[in-house]
Amino acid sequence: MTAPGRRSSTFTRLLRHGFTDPSAAERLLESTELAPIRNDPVLLEALGATADPDLALQGLVRLLEAQPEPTARRELTDTLIAAKPLRDRLLGVLGASAALGDHLARQPRDWHALVMYEPRDLHPGVEEFERGLAEATDPVALRVSYRRCLLSIAARDVCGTTDLAQTAAELADLATATLRAALAIARAAAPDDAALCRLTVIAMGKCGGHELNYVSDVDVIFVGEAVDGADEGKALRAATKLAAHMMRICSETTVEGSIWPVDANLRPEGRNGPLVRTLASHLAYYQRWAKTWEFQALLKARPVAGDLALGAEYVTALEPLVWKAAERENFVTDVQKMRRRVVENIPAAEIDRELKLAPGGLRDVEFAVQLLQLVHGRADISLRSGTTLVALQALAAGGYVGREDAARLDDAYRFLRTMEHRIQLYRLRRTHLVPVEEADQRRLGRSMGLRTDPVAELNREWKRHATVVRRLHEKLFYRPLLDAVAQLAPGEARLSAEAARVRLVALGYVDPAAALRHIEALASGVTRKAAIQRTLLPVLLGWFADSADPDAGLLNFRKVSDALGRTPWYLRLLRDEGAAAENLARVLSAGRLAPDLLMRAPEAVALLGDGDGGSGLEPRERAHLDQEILAAVGRADDVVQAVTFARGVRRRELFRTAASDIVGSYGTETQPAEADQGALVDRVGGAVSDLTAATLAGTLRAVVREGWGDTLPTRFAVIGMGRFGGHELGYGSDADVLFVHEPREGVPEREASEAANKVVSEMRRLLQVASSDPPLLIDADLRPEGKSGPLVRSLNSYEAYYRRWSLVWESQALLRAEPVAGDEELGRRFIELIDPLRYPAEGLGDDAVREIRRLKARMESERLPRGADPTLHTKLGRGGLSDVEWTVQLMQLQHGWVEPGLRTTRTRAALAAACAAELISTEDAETLDEAWVLATRVRNAVMLVRGRAGDTFPSDPRELAAVGRYLGYGPGHVGDMLDDYRRTTRRARGVVDLLFYGA
Template sequence: MSSLTRTLITLGFSDLEKSERFLGFRELAGLDQGDLLTALKSANDPDLAVQSLVRLLSAVPAAYGKLTATDAETGSEVPNEALFRLLGASEALAEFLIRHPEHIDVLDTPTSPEPAAVPGAVLRASMLAAVGADPASGMPAAAVSGTEARIALRTQYRRHLAELAIRDLCAASPQDVMPLVGAELADLAAAALEAALAVARTEVSDHFPARDVAAVKLSVIGMGKCGARELNYISDVDVMYVIEAADAGPDDAGGLDEAHAVTVGSALASAVSQTIYAPEREPGLWEVDANLRPEGKDGPLVRTLESFLQYYQRWAHDWEFQALLKARAIAGDLELGERFEHAVAPLIWTSSERDGFVASVQAMRRRVTANIRDSESGRQIKLGKGGLRDVEFTVQLLQLVHAKNDPSLRLRATTDAIHALMKAGYIGRTDAAKLDGAYRYLRVLEHRIQLVHMRRTHLMPTAPEQLRALARAVTGPMNLKRPSAETLLEDWGRVKRQVHALHEHIFYRPILATAAHLSAADAALTTDAARARLAALGYRDAAGAQRHIEALTAGVSRRAALQRQLLPVLLGWLADGVNPDGGLLAFRRVSEALGTSHWYLGMLRDHQAAAERLCHVLSSSRLVTDLLEVSPEATAWFGNDKELVPLAFEAQWTEIQSKMSRHPEPTEAIRLIRLIRQREILRIAIADCSGLLSQDQVSAALSDADRAAVLGALLVAESDVQAGGQALTRVLVVAMGRQGGREIGYGSDADVLFVHRPVAGADEAEAQAQAQAIVAKLMSMLTQPVRPAIMAERVLSIDADLRPEGKSGPLVRSLEAYREYYARWSSAWEAQALLRALPLAGSDELAVDFLEMVNPVRYPAVLGETELREIKRIKARMESERLPRGADPARHVKLGRGGLSDVEWLVQLWQLQNAHSEPSLRTTQTVAALHGAHALGLVDGEDASVLEAAWRLAGKIRNANVIWTGKSSDVLPSARGDLEAVARWCGYEPGQATAFEEDYLGLTRRARAVFERLFYG
């Protein structure tokens, strides 16, 4: 291998044999090879650069004078960066210089790491001057026509194109200057169309009277990328033509009639296209595509403004309004074009209100992807998944949905629109930065690929040498690393995946369809519109709701902007709840508590399910709203179902132990324990409100939270009481009642027994005193206020009234004292109460011994007639004495007819009579015991189903009362609003409160009949 070959490999040459041959051509013989190779190193494609250089020097000797340039800083001669970068990037523009050596001075174009744009007015004047037209004229007409005009126009266009390409290729960052390049390409195309129209006026005057041609105003409306000022190097230029007879009017008989104006206008439009693209010695520039006009190819080439408006108002498809988003007057009569823009703007920005608009835009994007050829699907930069269309459709849909009420979004260029969407909060900052960066990257890829041969293509090349050249072209001249084909494909793949993920996440937001259906007035949240809509939605205090809206949306902050975007939709979701006024107030409080938390605003914007769930809960649950006001950060759980899975007891206990180890001081330790319980109640309630938990799961989760709190409190109490002294006893907390059955609700107390056993050698009296102190401390710590106070806490009340001798008996007894009491003095109701005894916290050994002691008591071998009569007597007495004064027995879900008490006492009677011999009945849970009784034939299937249904519905109503009001109640509400809330919680549709009430009363009547027949029969 020769040293030259090794050097060429180092410099990035691919076709070594061919490039060595070109380097030996006589055109390069007089040049210093080292300096030449150094200069070629700066080219994206050194092979192409050296080949084009030889051809240029051969055809244009003056190009020798362009090989070097004077360095502005040092004054020394250096390789002409413009020459080598252009030759290494575009064979087509090298061919242009060979065809037109008179334009070799284009290589003197000043370069800069941060180039400035050439003003559109300068380009327009230059293009008109090229065809001999006066730029200052209102209707410039060319001095030349035919072949001469076409060649002059196309040559001048390509000169400007070469100047722009040089500034682009020499920029430090291609991505940074991409918007500038796209804008100048669009301005250059507009200038070319202006010059072509000047030629058309001259040529058409050969077929129509000059007066008629002068009487027709024609405006060229740029569409697509040209209208948006983000054009490619080579692309069809989408246009529409608007005409107007200059002198036409109702009182002017001399004006052109519309039909003749259309004829003249069509001739002008056709001539424009011919001048730009018809075959000629100087190749055409690009196709002038007018197929986005109404009716496409089947529609007239030109229309009056009135004709356009009639079509858009009556027959236009959804996609046509999306296309109009980019419409801009670019040439011809700009005053007429601006009137077109203003006339169609209201149609564009209200188009999303059309039925199925969002779905139709989404379907169109899917059709574009589906129609890609299989052979191109993996190479598409523009149309494929993760391509330019994904970015453009995403941005345009957001604009069309939200810009009807937010003028800041009414922008044409994609990069400008992304920034506006981010600034107004419609896209998160991170997502916007990713979209913007990806779009610029993909457009630079597209530009560099098209520059080579100046052909309209959006496909990634496959040849390794082309990929290597493209990799260098994308990174810019300041990049010190030599990128490879592999890194290019890896980067492109990463960008595609990122774009597609963002597209799927944003473009298919369900909230878009909801927001689109709102009228501009509804979305505006102005006082009159908002109050009318609030009243229609069902808000009772529209004025108060309006104050909340104003507080949420006032100002220019990002949060206020996002709230203005979201509230029109959220108001409807809040109104779906029972109390929209309360829900809106709660939403305001949560929003103010969370301030500008980016995750909160992002959740509301990006996760419809979470936002809708939050609104439903806020307008349906005082319990959750009170707890959220204290712990607003828990709002994040609405957006993540995993966060709404209740923590198991073991996980809570691990967390409590960790807190206690770091915070051993009793007051702080118990505060943290209570906070953990409070947090878990909130988690459970949100999951419950969201339909993620069954009734049994709710009870079990609440029981776990109480168990963890009691165990933590017990350890803190023991540590505090025994501090500095000796542990004289071990304490056990035994759950009783619904707590023992793990069937508690949100308003349940903790029914418990306290048991202790002195340690070996301890004095019994001292051990009893210590146990008493521990229990008193435990109860105090769980119920008394702590410093700092836990606001809105659901305090765990400890109820030890089920202990032997009730309130008159000692609060805590030793295991032996319990044993003696139950052996000598216990009554039937105490044995019945023990059916639900379940160790909750404390010594595991003591728990085992306690159960061994109570099992013979609660599962007696025989339930005598005396005990049976006593149980029935107590139940009857309880119904007459414990029911609150004035309470309707039919509506009291606990003690009323067919309520919780009826079912539980009947099941417990079966347990007392049969559990000694039937292990399936040895359970603390009501439903499990009921199922066991049915399996044993103690109750038939129909009766068992009625009992279970009544018991479960009564439990749901108790929970619903707490969820709805934040307060415990055992009564089925009679007030319509409260009954409606409870009915919805129990699964009934809105407006079905009466049906729910009738169902409950009917079910409990049947349950009471079963109870009376089986309990008293």
């Protein structure tokens, strides 16, 4: 029994050497098995040097207990005392890997694999590992031999004999030897099959790249050929049996556990394709059907087992296709989209622990390196390595990546991969998640040499390296472009002009020469402006490349910077406000409308910042717009200046609305695209309608003040009609209106009418004066008698006309009437006048319904432009705006007198009310709403992209792609967009046929 004083002394020493459970360690040290070495003064020091001293001590006791006889136990203890290298290796492994401790307990003689390293054994290759596996003739023996080899690799790793790159290469070589051994076992089990075929195993992924993890799927592709004279079909069936058997040998679990899964899903057609193909079949697939990511995967293809000559033929045949991949349309965006998809699929609960796939993780380094290899590797064969760190060094040496950036990425990648290795080594399980338990993090930190405060140091270093990767990931593509033109890094290898051109073309720039000129103009020089823009450009260029028109984005940025570059707040905004620079990049590359508005008033860039609580892009309310415009009108010297002020406010607010729409549709790095497309449409419609109303109100005030002072001889109101009255204006919509007046007391009818007509004429003239501002066209064609009738009528005149002459189409048009400017009381009385017309008591008669249907059919046949595709015309086409709106309006005319919810000027609100009143099923209402929202978004997109209104999709491919980007369709998916539009509107037309036409 240990004396209390002795126990206390040992307890203290154990704590000092890093044990976390010194009581349990004391008991283990008292065990019989440790008697020969218990008092060895260096034992505790050796245990204390391990990642987990408690685990190492437990493993050592288990290993001693497992020795088959006393002489074997004595041999081990004697060696431990005499040989420090063995002591460090064995305890190092036991303290880092519970799984390898379990292996040693099952195979107690395997510790001999750690006794001595000859110089030639320090970095063994495939041949050495093959010798280590040579006696394994069945799956169980192969697992034992594999773990024995793994034991030696882990020992070299944890003791620092090998670095990260060497350890990963050894693991890949061990996997190669294992695949060869497994294939030999499979061939021996089926010699007849083996005689029929040539079979080669192509390693992919990390195994192919010579950078394998401790535990990882080993990705492979199989290629088979018939031997001379054999039937090809039989040969492929035989090769498939051999390949499948080989995979089972490696993947299945036995009493000795498993090795690792062999994954053949990178083959052509993935799981749906044949396991084994001929070389010709592989070549045909990659020439016709392969996607960008499949060529990216082939970067690491390497023959490792079976018929290596056939494997070499495979690599030689496919190599030219790999290095042409960068010429594919949307190449870079395809690669980046795949990366984003990986991140999006990470469970939210795991993203903060994900070492490999999360932003700033290992995959960011690998994807960036592979992308640059594919872009520049066709012309520079020095870049064609499948190993990430080797390729990164080659990219730096060639000037494709800045040397400092490459060194920081190399350092971060080594740290993160070492973390990954040590996490996997503990249980030999495939995982990329950083453990959450403090004990696990402590062991992990100590295994990486962090000893002062392992947990805190580990998390600090991990986050630091992840931040480096995250910041450099995008910069990696674009910073060398700046160096190439601005000569920012003297003495360092620089990207050649041709390499810069190739990179820009791959990134989607159509005119790389012009792009380089813009980059040079923005980044060159020693001014504060140039310095800040050099910091911003690498990220901005990436955002531009993510758009449908990178060239336009870069050109527009140069124009804005030329206009505002000497303005201190502009540079400060882009540098300091997180959202501003990305919002600007999205807006400048999304089409013509928003940049054109911005170029006329560059100071509106300020709206793109975070603002007060991030509200810079929120459309302003009508009351605020009225207040600003009316105040500006009041300060103006004359009517022209007043309307110029009002149009200036309209221009700025149109830009705000367009920018908000673009950012909401595209999303940003910190804010995903808005999911509710209907809310986006409603926001745009409401904002543009309010802005138009406020502009009309300001113009009316200016005209009255100029001609009559404070009081017009007649009350005057503007009634919004159509989309204007429905709060559904688009960027390019005309303002449909009615003008109504009522003579003031004592003013003759004629004088009042003349004044009202002068007001209307002057408003229309002033709002359409040619200027750099977007025109505001007033359309009064919905007035009584149409173009033949007077532009403005008195309230009594409207009453008389509607009482005697009103037609059903006018009642339908009045469904959207709403006062928007002028005398509020007069506007309210006009609405009281027309309500009985638009919500007729007892609804519509059969004759009226037939008349509405006849008018709709006539409009469809007469107004659809010649040659227009009726399945793609957003207004008059099948299931488009007209179809939905006329169907909703028919329900309003029929049921508005009894259903208050239908008494609204807004299409979507009326549709929702009809659904609530069970006039239409929920499914049909959703179908119509979806089609209406989509058609409206297409019209808005066309205006944003082209800068002019349009009712159908653009024919220009780049403009069409930009519309697709706005609608959420990535590069190469324009066809999907058109198919989805046709599908959505076809379903809507089915509902229209049922509800409107009664089909």
